Amino acid sequence: MRILIAVVAIIALIWLLPLFLSVESGLKFGLPYRVFFSLIVIFVGFVFYLLRAPDMPSPKSAGRAVASVAIVFVASIGLIVLFANLAPQFAFESKGSAAGTPIESGKAIFNDPNAGCFLCHAVGGAGGTRGPDLSHVATVASKRRPAMSAEDYLKESLLNPSAYVVPTFDNIMPPIAQRLPPEKLNDLLTYLMTLK
């Protein structure tokens, strides 16, 4: 009973406390976190209930013994599978042909962790900030090096990033694009050229 009261009290705290906190406090957890923490509290309560639980009698027959083992299996693994299905899911995604058109393919490369572009560069507000924002890179690139076209400049930046480093940013970009097959490099370039 004490465990049940403690569990209910902590869960109430988890749900009521955010009502009195502002986002600026830096401690206001959103709804999914509150559900998640509540589940953890229920689990912890269950653990301490098990520590106090009275002895369980031996199964009266072999059939009942096997059934009790099966219940433990299905309940434990079933709960984990259920939780895995309720957790955030990305959609099924083809690995081999991420996209049909070169632009879609280039966008997929940009957002692929194996290429890693988005980790440092943002497009439309999404992405990292260690490198320049690329939301309008096709326009900006045409003005960056007077003697070069936007396309040539972007190609140089991908294959030899140290050739020109945008002021206020560090020279940290690795030549990741060198590892890309030529057709993928072209797709990436095509995508970047659409960001006007």
Add this chain to the structure above:
Amino acid sequence: MPPDVSLINDRVIIWVVAELHLLFAAFVLGAPIFIVVCEYLGLRTKDDRYERLAKETMKIVAISYSLTALFGGAMTFVLVGRYQELSNFLFKSFYPVFGLYAMLLLVESSLMYVYWYTWDAMAGRKAAHISIGIALNVVGTVVMVLMNGVGSFMLTPPDSPDTASVWQLMNNATWTGLNLHRFIANISFGGFMVALFAAIMFLTSKREADKAFYDWMGYIGNFIGVAALIALPVAGYIYTKEIFAYDATISTLLMADKLAWFFVIQGILVGFLLLGSMYYMWLSIRRIAGGARFQSYFRGAFWAAVVGFAIWLVPQNFLSSLTARPSGPIEAVTIPERAIFLGLMPAKGLAVSIMVVVTAFVYFLYRQAIATGSMVWGQIDTKAQLTLTFLPGLAVFTMAYMGPIRELARGEWHIFQFMPDKTPNSFLTPLGFTASMAAVITLIFFLLMSAIFWLGFKVGHQESAR
């Protein structure tokens, strides 16, 4: 499954067959280590129970060998038939390795049969028999190390794999880490599987003497399983560090992007394994004379463990990938600013360390209690035996779940950054589908194991009773 792909496809078939091969291989590699240790302890302590435990377990291993080979063969057929570009490259590049592998498999099988069929004949020459068992384990480990070279190569190949020497291909960036992780995991798995057989036999036995023996057998199985389990996170850390050093983009995919939530589930699984093993020891200590004085320490250990567990699980966000955007405000699904530290690696590392240290502490206390009090075998809470069935179920599920994560880590490559995977069913599988597949594979494995168990234990017992 994508709407245009049938549920039974090449990808799913190779997935199921490869995982079942790995699970049986892990059992036939892990259990013999356990068996030889038990046989040696029997010789040293003159306690007949060790001898009986070793022999009964070996019966199961002998039958499992054929299923390991069967699934290994099936996996080769699927690879050669449906993944020709990859299998051509692997068989050609690793030709000497596969040749040695085939030869050693023959030696391993021969040693296994000699070890099993000479058990009674060599009763008077135990040291010689144990030597055969040790040779079996050494050859088995070399076989595993060879195939780990091929498996780890696919994720972390050296530069220019088509011109590299066989040794450069084998000695790739994660070969050591994978070897270490699998070797320790196999021992733990072997121990927990023995505990499973013991628990089922305990629950279905009527005679007090049998109950006492199987209670002791479960205790030994758990003892070995937990000892190895405590070391496993360290091996896992070394392995992931090697992956990180090889290419940080793989780690980003694993820890911060699409597979980040896969690791929340993995945290739950490992946490359940550690807490489950602690719970068995808690129940077991209650039947030791004088064991009650250790219980307050146990309770404190459980508190520390659940706090570590909770911190370990706190996610950075509730997004399916780094680029996913929620329909509502992003603040609602990301960790608040002042609590960010809970979602970062230092906090996670500390939390895992707490759980491992606490489990080791409980394990030490348990050993102390046994050393200073007397154990009454056969009189234990049924919950303890059910816990011994829960642990191997979870261990198998964890293994079946970790396999695809290693495969998904390669992204769109068969061989990372070298051979792209252009097969029609090459898709990244979401978390729910991956976990469901792991559950199906776990179910198939235990159904097959039940058949082996029935043959080895029940039929074997009826034979000996006659």
